Amino acid sequence: xxxxGLGLFMILALGPVAAQAQLGxxxxxxxxxxxxxxxxxxxxxxxxFTGVPISDAARRYAEAWDVRxxxxxxxxxxxxxxxxxxxxPLQFRxxxxxxxxxxxxxxxxxxxGTYMQSRKIWMDGRERPPDYAPHTFMGFSTGRWNGDVLTVxxxxxxxxxxxxxxxxxxxxxxxxxxxxxxxxxxSHVMIIDDPVYLTEPYVNSQEFVRMERGNQNWLYNCExxxxxxxxxxxxxxxxxxxxPFLGDFSEKFGLPLEAVFRxxxxxxxxxxxxxxxxxxxxxxxxxx
Amino acid sequence: MxxxxxxxxxxxxxxxxxxxxxxxxxxATYDQQETIRIEGRIVQFQFRNPHxxxxxxxxxxxxxxxxxxxEWGGTGQLGQQGVTSQTLQPGDEVTVTGxxxxxxxxxxxxxxxxxxTSDGFGWGQRPDEVFD
Numbered sequence: 001x002x003x004x005g006l007g008l009f010m011i012l013a014l015g016p017v018a019a020q021a022q023l024g025x026x027x028x029x030x031x032x033x034x035x036x037x038x039x040x041x042x043x044x045x046x047x048x049f050t051g052v053p054i055s056d057a058a059r060r061y062a063e064a065w066d067v068r069x070x071x072x073x074x075x076x077x078x079x080x081x082x083x084x085x086x087x088x089p090l091q092f093r094x095x096x097x098x099x100x101x102x103x104x105x106x107x108x109x110x111x112x113g114t115y116m117q118s119r120k121i122w123m124d125g126r127e128r129p130p131d132y133a134p135h136t137f138m139g140f141s142t143g144r145w146n147g148d149v150l151t152v153x154x155x156x157x158x159x160x161x162x163x164x165x166x167x168x169x170x171x172x173x174x175x176x177x178x179x180x181x182x183x184x185x186x187s188h189v190m191i192i193d194d195p196v197y198l199t200e201p202y203v204n205s206q207e208f209v210r211m212e213r214g215n216q217n218w219l220y221n222c223e224x225x226x227x228x229x230x231x232x233x234x235x236x237x238x239x240x241x242x243x244p245f246l247g248d249f250s251e252k253f254g255l256p257l258e259a260v261f262r263x264x265x266x267x268x269x270x271x272x273x274x275x276x277x278x279x280x281x282x283x284x285x286x287x288x
Numbered sequence: 289m290x291x292x293x294x295x296x297x298x299x300x301x302x303x304x305x306x307x308x309x310x311x312x313x314x315x316a317t318y319d320q321q322e323t324i325r326i327e328g329r330i331v332q333f334q335f336r337n338p339h340x341x342x343x344x345x346x347x348x349x350x351x352x353x354x355x356x357x358x359e360w361g362g363t364g365q366l367g368q369q370g371v372t373s374q375t376l377q378p379g380d381e382v383t384v385t386g387x388x389x390x391x392x393x394x395x396x397x398x399x400x401x402x403x404x405t406s407d408g409f410g411w412g413q414r415p416d417e418v419f420d
Binding site: 038041042043044045046067068070071075076077078089164165217220221222223225227228229245248 | 311312313314315316317334336337338341355357359363364390391394395396420
């Protein structure tokens, strides 16, 4: 066998071995909610903007937000978009799609029970669609393995929210996900960029556990109904400066309102002295 | 008077593996420090996701009848607790306790307990009868 032929043989022989060495992430996974539970499951009081590097545009949007708006028929069954859906209660199923001739993974298919969303993570190196291609709630995703970490990049995501407290996400949002498996646990890290509503990447993480026994809660019969009778064409909102619930989170946890609304700056340790300063001012004001 | 202020109830937090993602935050929508009771007749039961709703017509202290929208669990969680789309019927006489909405004019409640007069059917008394 010539040197060139031997080289080709080695590539063909070792290629499948390398592919099989990748961690498997197929299976059914259920969310764990010990982390950020109040935010992720029942939802917290109005005015929780902590931990998110919000822009001025996001602040303005959130100030006008009335939580009752999602009870409108038009919004009741609106799915969470990709950067939001992994934060709520969910279970999802992953399975591999392999090329019939090479048995290489062409894509990971993902089905999310919440709102019955489907997504495909392309692993075949294909190009992204043009910017003007339709946006969807799950977006367009491509993935690659970096060692034992599956990294997924997603674009073409519809506008929605980062939090139910009214922090909006734009249709220019992009998401980088890292899937890191430790036995039956799957860590999921999201790094979200949004040039409209974020001033810095918004990073969060979730844990999922592999379900040993499946269940049948995979359907989500969201039905449009008149949840709360309201006048037709009435869109709940607050005009600037008139939102009476904006300070609820701040009051509940004794945090200065300025810190709650500060965005990126308030997420760094260097901001702690300012919080103490503001807290002292609050104490002095309450004593007067 | 058929609307009574009650002591706050303790919400038991359970694992939410089968919870429906609420499209709005409960704490943001309802005053969970307050619980009220209404007595009236069911006019509609919407067994659905993200959350079910029970609509009850109940009189206030002045005898004026209001239609209350009472938010309940999604089909997954309620289904595991034995509730089906046929559990409640229009015309059923019920007593409901729940957290009122922040906007009193909405006449909405977050369900805490339900009791049907005719057969004693109840929900919300057992530790597992909660929803996310």
